[in-house]
Amino acid sequence: MKASLPMDKTTRILTVDDSASMRALLNHALTSQGFDVAQAEDGEVALEWLALNEVDVVITDINMPRLDGFGLIEKLRQGNRHRDRPILVLTTESSEEKKARARQAGATGWIVKPFDPEKLVAAVRRVSH
């Protein structure tokens, strides 16, 4: 029998990444664990979606056209609705400087690609409770 955590309600996740291939990997890794997943292709699309929808966790890339991950985190932290929303950064960037910048902008956590589905899911569960 497959063990699963009892959940009162489905955890809702917004993933933000400009790569369609990465969105497909994320969607598979998260929906297969029972999460409710919405996806945006850049920071601008994410902001528009978040203005109208509720979410429990945001997972965002850094390098994106129009509005990058740093800009998205800063804008979410400036507003009221998502000031305390857990935001995990998922990026190819491995520099300490970029990590410090994400932390300063208000990110909740930092994950370097390629991601490990089990570790990602564990992190989502941890920050969403």
Place this chain on the structure above:
Amino acid sequence: MSFESSPPASPTTRINILQGQARVSAGPRVEFSTVLGSCVATCLFDPEIQVGGMNHFLLAEPPPNTHSGDFDEHYGVYLMELLINEMLAHGAAKSRMRAHLYGGANLNSSFARIGTKNAEFARTFLASERITVVREDLGGMNARRVDFRPARGQVRCRTVENTLAPEPKPTLRPAISRGDVELF
């Protein structure tokens, strides 16, 4: 016998792209070179700002705790994303990028057509990212040498002796790439 010298050729900086690497340049005299057997090289070019980049990869089987496919798709997507992000950092736009794909030969039947699988991964990735492939020379049983002028988007691809191609060593995730999570 003539000692007449030819006009001085502009010096070319040749950069060899090794397996697992991705390089981008706008240098007018830069030439990226690589020799491919089962490996695949992706050349990207943004004609508007004259910037190009090349990677060189061979994907490994997935780590034992994953459940997908014949190879490590996560690592493949990561290697392609590294090249694309480096292009973006040089001012390129994804919508303007044009791609060339080379390599993916099956030099030896004992390698389970790994070249074909790598070529299919590269094609599928670029299609899903909506990056147009303007030229490809994939598959077959012969090694290739690829010379790419990134600032012009010019590519020369030749068949070479299979003995010149490096032994296929599937690209394994570096030890540091374990997808570890750091919560602030």
